[in-house]
Amino acid sequence: xxxxxxxxxxxxxxxxxxxxxxxxxxxxxxxxxxxxxxxxxxxxxxxxxxxxxxxxxxxxxxxxxxxxxxxxxxxxxxxxxxxxxxxxxxxxxxxxxxxxxxxxxxxxx
Amino acid sequence: xxxxxxxxxxxxxxxxxxxxxxxxxxxxxxxxxxxxxxxxxxxxxxxxxxxxxxxxxxxxxxxxxxxxxxxxxxxxxxxxxxxxxxxxxxxxxxxxxxxxxxxxxxxxxxxxxxxxxxxxxxxxxxxxxxxxxxxxxxxxxxxxxxxxxxxxxxxxxxxxxxxxxxxxxxxxxxxxxxxxxxxxxxxxxxxxxxxxxxxxxxxxxxxxxxxxxxxxxxxxxxxxxxxxxxxxxxxxxxxxxxxxxxxxxxxxxxxxxxxxxxxxxxxxxxxxxxxxxxxxxxxxxxxxxxxxxxxxxxxxxxxxxxxxxxxxxxxxxxxxxxxxxxxxxxxxxxxxxxxxxxxxxxxxxxxxxxxxxxxxxxxxxxxxxxxxxxxxxxxxxxxxxxxxxxxxxxxxxxxxxxxxxxxxxxxxxxxxxxxxxxxxxxxxxxxxxxxxxxxxxxxxxxxxxxxxxxxxxxxxxxxxxxxxxxxxxxxxxxxxxxxxxxxxxxxxxxxxxxxxxxxxxxxxxxxxxxxxxxxxxxxxxxxxxxxxxxxxxxxxxxxxxxxxxxxxxxxxxxxxxxxxxxxxxxxxxxxxxxxxxxxxxxxxxxxxxxxxxxxxxxxxxxxxxxxxxxxxxxxxxxxxxxxxxxxxxxxxxxxxxxxxxxxxxxxxxxxxxxxxxxxxxxxxxxxxxxxxxxxxxxxxxxxxxxxxxxxxxxxxxxxxxxxxxxxxxxxxxxxxxxxxxxxxxxxxxxxx
Numbered sequence: 093x094x095x096x097x098x099x100x101x102x103x104x105x106x107x108x109x110x111x112x113x114x115x116x117x118x119x120x121x122x123x124x125x126x127x128x129x130x131x132x133x134x135x136x137x138x139x140x141x142x143x144x145x146x147x148x149x150x151x152x153x154x155x156x157x158x159x160x161x162x163x164x165x166x167x168x169x170x171x172x173x174x175x176x177x178x179x180x181x182x183x184x185x186x187x188x189x190x191x192x193x194x195x196x197x198x199x200x201x
Numbered sequence: 202x203x204x205x206x207x208x209x210x211x212x213x214x215x216x217x218x219x220x221x222x223x224x225x226x227x228x229x230x231x232x233x234x235x236x237x238x239x240x241x242x243x244x245x246x247x248x249x250x251x252x253x254x255x256x257x258x259x260x261x262x263x264x265x266x267x268x269x270x271x272x273x274x275x276x277x278x279x280x281x282x283x284x285x286x287x288x289x290x291x292x293x294x295x296x297x298x299x300x301x302x303x304x305x306x307x308x309x310x311x312x313x314x315x316x317x318x319x320x321x322x323x324x325x326x327x328x329x330x331x332x333x334x335x336x337x338x339x340x341x342x343x344x345x346x347x348x349x350x351x352x353x354x355x356x357x358x359x360x361x362x363x364x365x366x367x368x369x370x371x372x373x374x375x376x377x378x379x380x381x382x383x384x385x386x387x388x389x390x391x392x393x394x395x396x397x398x399x400x401x402x403x404x405x406x407x408x409x410x411x412x413x414x415x416x417x418x419x420x421x422x423x424x425x426x427x428x429x430x431x432x433x434x435x436x437x438x439x440x441x442x443x444x445x446x447x448x449x450x451x452x453x454x455x456x457x458x459x460x461x462x463x464x465x466x467x468x469x470x471x472x473x474x475x476x477x478x479x480x481x482x483x484x485x486x487x488x489x490x491x492x493x494x495x496x497x498x499x500x501x502x503x504x505x506x507x508x509x510x511x512x513x514x515x516x517x518x519x520x521x522x523x524x525x526x527x528x529x530x531x532x533x534x535x536x537x538x539x540x541x542x543x544x545x546x547x548x549x550x551x552x553x554x555x556x557x558x559x560x561x562x563x564x565x566x567x568x569x570x571x572x573x574x575x576x577x578x579x580x581x582x583x584x585x586x587x588x589x590x591x592x593x594x595x596x597x598x599x600x601x602x603x604x605x606x607x608x609x610x611x612x613x614x615x616x617x618x619x620x621x622x623x624x625x626x627x628x629x630x631x632x633x634x635x636x637x638x639x640x641x642x643x644x645x646x647x648x649x650x651x652x653x654x655x656x657x658x659x660x661x662x663x664x665x666x667x668x669x670x671x672x673x674x675x676x677x678x679x680x681x682x683x684x685x686x687x688x689x690x691x692x693x694x695x696x697x698x699x700x701x702x703x704x705x706x707x708x709x710x711x712x713x714x715x716x717x718x719x720x721x722x723x724x725x726x727x728x729x730x731x732x733x734x735x736x737x738x739x740x741x742x743x744x745x746x747x748x749x750x751x752x753x754x755x756x757x758x759x760x761x762x763x764x765x766x767x768x769x770x771x772x773x774x775x776x777x778x779x780x781x782x783x784x785x786x787x788x789x790x791x792x793x794x795x796x797x798x799x800x801x802x803x804x805x806x807x808x809x810x811x812x813x814x815x816x817x818x819x820x821x822x823x824x825x826x827x828x829x830x831x832x833x834x835x836x837x838x839x840x841x842x843x844x845x846x847x848x849x850x851x852x853x854x855x856x857x858x859x860x861x862x863x864x865x866x867x868x869x870x871x872x873x874x875x876x877x878x879x880x881x882x883x884x885x886x887x888x889x890x891x892x893x894x895x896x897x898x899x900x901x902x903x904x905x906x907x908x909x910x911x912x913x914x915x916x917x918x919x920x921x922x923x924x925x926x927x928x929x930x931x932x933x934x935x936x937x
Binding site: 116117118119120122149151152175176178179180 | 636640641642643644645646660662665677678679680681687688689690691692
């Protein structure tokens, strides 16, 4: 394994819950929203439907302009890494921490 | 021991040594010297100022080796016999070197070789241009305009204290001076400015009248009174009438309050009702004013003296009455250096001087209640509120499983709304300043801790700082977690700053003030905020204990105590007593006028016996139960404590010293004395030092005193003592 094992996820979906933004005590904006992903993927040599909701965290000023443009049903492509949702050990929930967010127009879809 | 032809002067010199030093008188002086005068003496390689404590015909030192006093600084004793005796008693009782005790009881201005003369006071006066200036000249500087107007109303100039009281700080004075409007002059100190005609005394209720009668009947003899009066029962009026009787009998009265903050309102009442200007003594004054007040008290020209702890040491020409207000308050005990209790000292002094002393409180300390029960103090109760005020009702709010909005429960918010709608004021008490007591990393659980203390750092959002409330160190808020790098750091728990935000959100139209150490840092700010609160301009008053002590807010109909649980599970045996006193004192802020007050206490432990008892039966019932508990546990006032503390940067040094001190105890008589420790202090690391302590507990005070007198003075001879800072605390008020 690498010294820094891979943790990259790219996913597309529709915004289903508008971002709520907090500001950390040091002044870093932290936005949280959900997307719904729907696709057809191949598995065991057969195609199947995949559908789930995923929580997104977007931290930092750089992502704020695009976060501000999101509305319900905005189609987005988010690239980032996965991390645990909280520090408590019973929390196995993961969230996608965005490094880039792109709002898709029809041509991209 | 050798007899010598000359008188030997036994001098107390400020030094850590537990002994007096013998000197010979200066050659040119032939008249006998009296104890209490200051002398300048050679000491080690330098000169220092000491106080003559006694004269003797013999010395343990070869008279040929004795040095001579350089100079005698006073023609008559600066310290009268009773103060000298009290210093000697206190030095022995609290195990502190007499030289330091005596140096500490003088005003700073007299600790050197300055003459004990009244000094001129500096006053600020307007210049000719200043007198002719108008507020229109400073439209863009409203504070300057206000100061200008104030000074124009005081053509004789104002002292720094007067200006401070008026909320005019040094920066405004500098600004006005820079404009050429203001100058300083030296005015001969007028010690007692007679003021207005005294206003008429209100009529007393029977309990008040009985208290005044008892105190005045004890004139010219020692008697301790415990004036135990619920808040609003008119204790101050009892003080006033007892003082008036004392002044009428041509005696001086001395009043001690625990904090400087409590002096202005008492001053106002004393001025109005007694028609005299009290002399004030506290650490917030400049040296020459303090000296003048001290000299006036000593000369007898000041008839009424009001001060904080250290004023217990002021000499009086004709003492007639001592009063200690809020006698339960822990600030009456000095917590560093010479650790004495101003209250206990003054009781001793009252006995020595043969005058009555009144200890007043709505929530008397268990020590004083015990003394009253034993018949040592006379118990004077004021069980009823004076005038039309009725007692507030106390109720617990169970906040378990409640969704709290920054610490505010839905029930508390609903009650606040109701009282605000009915035109009342609401006081919220939370003894935790800052935004949040903890900053936590949401990703990994890291907590911001002080590098130098065993404590979390408090988040101060407005100043963008993390501050340690124990050592005062501060640092910027980290942008990311130092452990895992996550940016999602979250404030946990609520301090006053955070609650203030929640209140602005919940009651956007209601004006509020927040009163805590952070919001009142600027000079005059506290007075300003308190005035807003008293006038009713602010409808929600949020604050820490600064708000809870002594101030009267007649319009407050609801008091919310946001957290009562901190005191329920503390390691300190006095925590319960403190909590009960705090609850009752805060509750006492409400319902002073015609409207009855309501007090709500949020708790996660609504079944806790202490809270249940306090709410159902009040402080006296709590005190009875608490005293029974203390008796069963053999804790004060049923035993006597002495705490040996040690601290050092070296983590092991404190325990090594305490073990050595403890081993030394083994060689002594320990009958009836228990030894607890050495143990690490409850907060083991503070300001970069490791701390440990050794507690001695004894039923019999005399036994403990005998042991301490043998043991403490030679602790500094222990080898391990050199590596630590150590102190002995007799009758400690807390065990931290």
